[in-house]
Amino acid sequence: MEITYNNQTIDFTMPPNRHIVISLSGGADSAALFYLACKHYPEKVYLPFTGLDENAPKDAEAARLITRFMKQKYKNLQIKNTRVFNFNDVEYKYTTHKAVKRTKKKQFPEMNLRQVSKMVQLRLMSKKMRTKYPLSFEIDAITANPSMKEMEEGNFGHFGERRRDIEEDIDTMGANRWQPFINVNKKFIADIYKQNDLLDSLFKLTRSCTGGANETDNFTKECHRCFWCFEKRWAFNLDWGEND
Numbered sequence: 001m002e003i004t005y006n007n008q009t010i011d012f013t014m015p016p017n018r019h020i021v022i023s024l025s026g027g028a029d030s031a032a033l034f035y036l037a038c039k040h041y042p043e044k045v046y047l048p049f050t051g052l053d054e055n056a057p058k059d060a061e062a063a064r065l066i067t068r069f070m071k072q073k074y075k076n077l078q079i080k081n082t083r084v085f086n087f088n089d090v091e092y093k094y095t096t097h098k099a100v101k102r103t104k105k106k107q108f109p110e111m112n113l114r115q116v117s118k119m120v121q122l123r124l125m126s127k128k129m130r131t132k133y134p135l136s137f138e139i140d141a142i143t144a145n146p147s148m149k150e151m152e153e154g155n156f157g158h159f160g161e162r163r164r165d166i167e168e169d170i171d172t173m174g175a176n177r178w179q180p181f182i183n184v185n186k187k188f189i190a191d192i193y194k195q196n197d198l199l200d201s202l203f204k205l206t207r208s209c210t211g212g213a214n215e216t217d218n219f220t221k222e223c224h225r226c227f228w229c230f231e232k233r234w235a236f237n238l239d240w241g242e243n244d
Contacts (some may be wrong), residue, residue, distance in 0.1 A: 008184050011199060014123065015178055019128045023122065024050045025209040026062030029181060032192045033141035034066060035202060046070070047136060049129050051087045051122055055212070058219045060084050062207040069202055085125045085166045111115040112213045130176060144190060146234060148211035156230035173235045177216065186235035193236075208232050225226035 003012045014020070020037065022156045029098050038046065050063035060082075067082040069110060126138050144166040145151065169183050181188065193203045208231075211223025224240055233240060 003036070003040075005189075005195060006184075006187045010180055010184060010188075011172070012036065012040065014044070014139075015137040015138035015173070017046060017135060018043070019045045021049065021126065021136045021138040023126060023138065023140040024048050024063035024066060025141075025207060026050065026066070027141075027228070028061035028065075028069070028203060028206040029141035029143050029186070029189050031066045031202055031206050032198075033139060033181065034070055035073075035198065036079045036192065037139065038070055038077055038079070039196075042074065042077050046079070046081070047080050047129060047133060049083040049085065049125060051125055052084050053087055056210065056219070059207055062205055065205045071084050074213065083129065085128070087122075099242045107206055112239050115204070126177075138177045140177060141181050142179050143202060144183055146172055146185050146187075146231065149236065150234065154230055154234050156158045156227055156234075161227075168228070188232055190237075191236040203236075 002009050004010075014037065017071075018146050020041075022030070022034055022037065024034065032044070034048065037044065048063065048067050050060050052060035064082050064084075067079065070077075071079050111141075130136055130138060142164070145156075145164040146162070148165070166183055170179075172179050174180055193199050208228040209222040210226045210228055213219060215223035215225060232238065
């Protein structure tokens with residue numbers, strides 16, 4: 001099936017597997033994917049998981065709230081509770097993990113040690129989920145960066161992860177992971193919230209900021225300094241004087 005948001009159309013054909021593992025970051029992208037999956041494929045069994053980063057503890061809380069929202073919105077669906085894995089993204093022993101050594105040039109371009117550590121640990125979490133549910137398939141909500149021009153105009157291009165720069169369409173379906181949003185940017189995600197009347201409900205549960213405790217008043221507000229804050233402001237046309 002195809003879906004259209006922000007005048008962009010993508011293939012939204014879910015893998016045939018009945019059990020769907022979904023990686024929840026606590027952010028707007030993964031929450032939107034979770035919502036659309038439940039909306040269009042109510043016959044699936046959804047198995048959400050998240051990482052509880054001791055350096056950003058509120059993200060896992062947001063993931064739990066997102067799952068609770070889905071359970072209340074889609075009462076007849078089979079949605080399991082969010083499984084939470086503890087991790088620390090400044091544990092740099094994972095940067096020498098065999099997965100990094102094997103695929104570094106392809107999958108970890110220009111990423112710092114913290115980003116690599118987090119990615120490897122998240123992939124280990126997803127592997128545990130798929131091992132527990134061997135017939136499952138994972139979906140995740142990675143999106144493309146805005147264009148370089150848009151990021152430069154917004155003065156946040158230097159923050160972006162280069163792996164999310166899209167020059168040509170990428171295959172959304174891998175051997176065990178589906179990434180339907182990988183070729184569209186966050187404007188597409190923002191329109192999902194707008195068209196489905198989710199701005200005053202689901203959107204308010206999400207967290208995207210990666211600022212530390214000092215920049216966020218102990219994680220009680222957004223830092224308005226990190227890439228994810230700038231990207232969200234750009235996509236949702238936020239006024240930081242009124243929307244934190």
